[in-house]
Amino acid sequence: MQQDGLILELQNGNQKAFERIYELYSESVFGIIYSIVNDQKIAEEILQDVFMKIWENASSYNSSKGRFFTWILNIARNASIDQLRSKGHKNRQKNLKAENFVDILESSSNFSSKTDAIGIQKYIDILKPVCKKLIDLLFFKGYTQKETAEELKMPLGTVKTRNRACINQLRGILVEK
Structure with a gap:
């Protein structure tokens, strides 16, 4: 079945289409979620939530607004960031033992593994260092534009423009390929 037909079947409530979409996308979606939350158990929980949202909101997908995979990734990214910003997550972070911080520091600085998880590392490498840093903070670490401005010590308007x-x-690079 073609992807468009599969999506249409999903939107019509076909459980087999949903199962097929899960088979096709769950591994990539898990990679994105894990790269944001850095916790296997939490990433697995978020993955299940993401696919529940896909099932429940399939009718809201509109192909004229973007690709299906992009729609799914936005759901996954938003769910992951929501989890990071939740009180429960913040309280768990406060209770971490000292040895856990080494892993957190190493993984949060490993931008290339995050971009590799979705296959865009080679395109990100072409960008200027400031673009790499902005994309890392805004899209992979879930910073707001204000938080990014503070982190990079630059005006908020400059962050938005850059x-x-x-x-x-990046879009131009991807279109060329």
């Missing part, structure tokens, strides 16, 4: 320019540059 972010737009970097995304446009």
